[in-house]
Amino acid sequence: RDEFYHGEFPKKFGWGTATAAYQIEGAWNVEGKGESTWDHYTHNAPCRLLYNQTGDVACDSYHNFDDDLAIIKELGLSHYRFSLSWSRLFPDGKLTSGPLPDGVRYYNDVINKLIAANVEPMVTLFHWDLPQALQDEFGGFNSSEIIPYYLDYADFCFRTFGGRVKYWFTFNEPYVYCTLGHGLAAAAPGVFSRDQIPSKATPQCEHREIHRAETNGIAAFAPGHYSPGEGVYYAAHSIIKSHAQAYHIYNNTYRESQKGQIGITLNTNWVEPMTTTDLDHIEASQRSLAFSTGWFAEPIFNSGDYPDVMIWNVGNRSEYYNITYDRLPKFTEEEKELNKGTSDFFGLNHYTSNLIVPCSYYPEEGPTYDSDQVSIWPPSASTWLYQVPWGIRKLLIWIKRTYGDPVIYITENGISEHHSDGLDDDIRVNYYKNYINEVLKAIKEDDVNVKGYTAWSLMDNFEWAEGYSERFGLHWVNFTDPERTRIPKKSASYYRSLAGSGTYVRPADEP
Numbered sequence: 001r002d003e004f005y006h007g008e009f010p011k012k013f014g015w016g017t018a019t020a021a022y023q024i025e026g027a028w029n030v031e032g033k034g035e036s037t038w039d040h041y042t043h044n045a046p047c048r049l050l051y052n053q054t055g056d057v058a059c060d061s062y063h064n065f066d067d068d069l070a071i072i073k074e075l076g077l078s079h080y081r082f083s084l085s086w087s088r089l090f091p092d093g094k095l096t097s098g099p100l101p102d103g104v105r106y107y108n109d110v111i112n113k114l115i116a117a118n119v120e121p122m123v124t125l126f127h128w129d130l131p132q133a134l135q136d137e138f139g140g141f142n143s144s145e146i147i148p149y150y151l152d153y154a155d156f157c158f159r160t161f162g163g164r165v166k167y168w169f170t171f172n173e174p175y176v177y178c179t180l181g182h183g184l185a186a187a188a189p190g191v192f193s194r195d196q197i198p199s200k201a202t203p204q205c206e207h208r209e210i211h212r213a214e215t216n217g218i219a220a221f222a223p224g225h226y227s228p229g230e231g232v233y234y235a236a237h238s239i240i241k242s243h244a245q246a247y248h249i250y251n252n253t254y255r256e257s258q259k260g261q262i263g264i265t266l267n268t269n270w271v272e273p274m275t276t277t278d279l280d281h282i283e284a285s286q287r288s289l290a291f292s293t294g295w296f297a298e299p300i301f302n303s304g305d306y307p308d309v310m311i312w313n314v315g316n317r318s319e320y321y322n323i324t325y326d327r328l329p330k331f332t333e334e335e336k337e338l339n340k341g342t343s344d345f346f347g348l349n350h351y352t353s354n355l356i357v358p359c360s361y362y363p364e365e366g367p368t369y370d371s372d373q374v375s376i377w378p379p380s381a382s383t384w385l386y387q388v389p390w391g392i393r394k395l396l397i398w399i400k401r402t403y404g405d406p407v408i409y410i411t412e413n414g415i416s417e418h419h420s421d422g423l424d425d426d427i428r429v430n431y432y433k434n435y436i437n438e439v440l441k442a443i444k445e446d447d448v449n450v451k452g453y454t455a456w457s458l459m460d461n462f463e464w465a466e467g468y469s470e471r472f473g474l475h476w477v478n479f480t481d482p483e484r485t486r487i488p489k490k491s492a493s494y495y496r497s498l499a500g501s502g503t504y505v506r507p508a509d510e511p
Contacts, residue, residue, distance in 0.1 A: 014452030015499035016079035020127040023461040027062035031102035034091025036129035041188035053467035076500025079120035083127035093131030122167040182231040229367035247342035265347030268293040270391035284358040301403040304336030349412035353391030389434035414456035416470040428491040
């Protein structure tokens with residue numbers, strides 16, 4: 001299964017790269033831009049980040065987009081995926097605070113210059129940088145009260161930029177945003193407890209008073225206090241409802257005139273059973289996929305509701321801890337119908353695969369998202385990213401079989417190096433060769449409907465809590481140079497040989 005497959009990608013197959021606003025733009029407070037949760041997180045909790053680094057300047061793409069465009073054109077890309085900074089358009093996240101003319105100008109310039117270069121803009125509305133004002137007022141996505149403000153923002157973007165944008169992504173990697181930002185507090189907004197939620201916020205479940213209950217000697221989080229096994233679910237619930245309603249706004253108001261597509265990007269590892277002949281290991285693998293990918297994909301692509309195994313497991317754990325309220329919020333029947341079929345494609349971010357074994361544990365402090373899964377990845381001395389090329393093919397086949405053979409755009413795929421590594425990034429060249437070859441196998445041998453591939457990332461950037469210590473870019477960026485010079489690595493030459501050889505047609509031109 002690791003052998004190379006010799007063949008050609010479809011003629012209209014798209015080749016692109018991706019970035020995110022906070023990771024590359026810099027200019028964090030220019031021309032009235034508001035503070036985002038990542039601005040706040042890096043400025044107020046720098047000890048959590050390697051070397052106390054921030055994205056205040058990052059690649060300075062706000063001032064240097066022409067440099068970005070030059071390397072995009074040099075690569076011969078068909079598309080470029082980037083995100084909008086909500087607080088660059090509306091400082092406090094609300095329509096009454098904007099739109100800021102400078103933010104509109106900046107994104108108009110980016111979109112117009114890409115189109116002039118025959119590069120398709122693929123635009124993500126939310127890539128983790130929520131306006132801090134909405135976090136302060138409502139607790140961000142932990143509260144359903146944020147949904148109307150997200151919809152106002154989305155509607156404005158469709159109306160303002162949609163005539164030129166043919167691909168919209170409502171959210172990027174909600175799984176990571178919820179688990180790291182609202183479960184482990186390892187990323188912005190860094191929330192894991194109701195104590196950190198504003199008192200005026202209305203969460204998904206109406207339970208207000210803060211106290212703890214002792215049950216059989218085990219401390220259980222009672223109504224009024226978010227635990228790591230609550231906030232992740234509340235944030236996800238708001239995100240799914242926000243996504244579905246934004247889809248319907250686009251579908252009902254803008255699709256006919258703008259002729260674009262709208263979807264969501266989900267991230268998932270492939271999860272391989274440690275013992276492929278052991279039923280418990282196989283079930284652990286399927287359970288893990290349900291809790292990660294299915295958490296969002298099942299409501300959007302299939303039933304409109306959470307996966308059955310997720311509902312059962314969370315409820316079972318809550319019963320064990322004598323928790324009587326819904327840690328996993330419930331969709332109404334109307335909401336389930338609104339959720340169904342709200343993505344024109346399956347946006348997939350994939351980096352690595354893991355082995356999994358069944359595991360059952362009951363933390364003394366109460367249930368967590370991880371303990372709800374009752375399965376675990378074996379530990380490793382390595383970092384989180386392993387090179388397992390065949391994992392992406394297995395994952396693509398699983399998505400095809402599980403979610404009705406959707407059109408798939410691979411919206412991120414890549415590997416990191418250390419900050420000290422140079423331009424001879426053979427590790428990345430080999431990673432792309434092997435992973436892209438497995439994508440080709442999935443298309444040719446398994447008939448998976450993959451329409452495009454997007455490398456992460458166009459250039460080295462601010463890698464969230466890892467700061468600038470990890471580099472994913474096809475281009476090396478000198479972060480000590482005020483000009484933030486972009487220099488192509490060996491992988492850029494290899495990727496150019498793929499991206500520059502294909503042809504691509506915008507969706508409006510499809511027969």
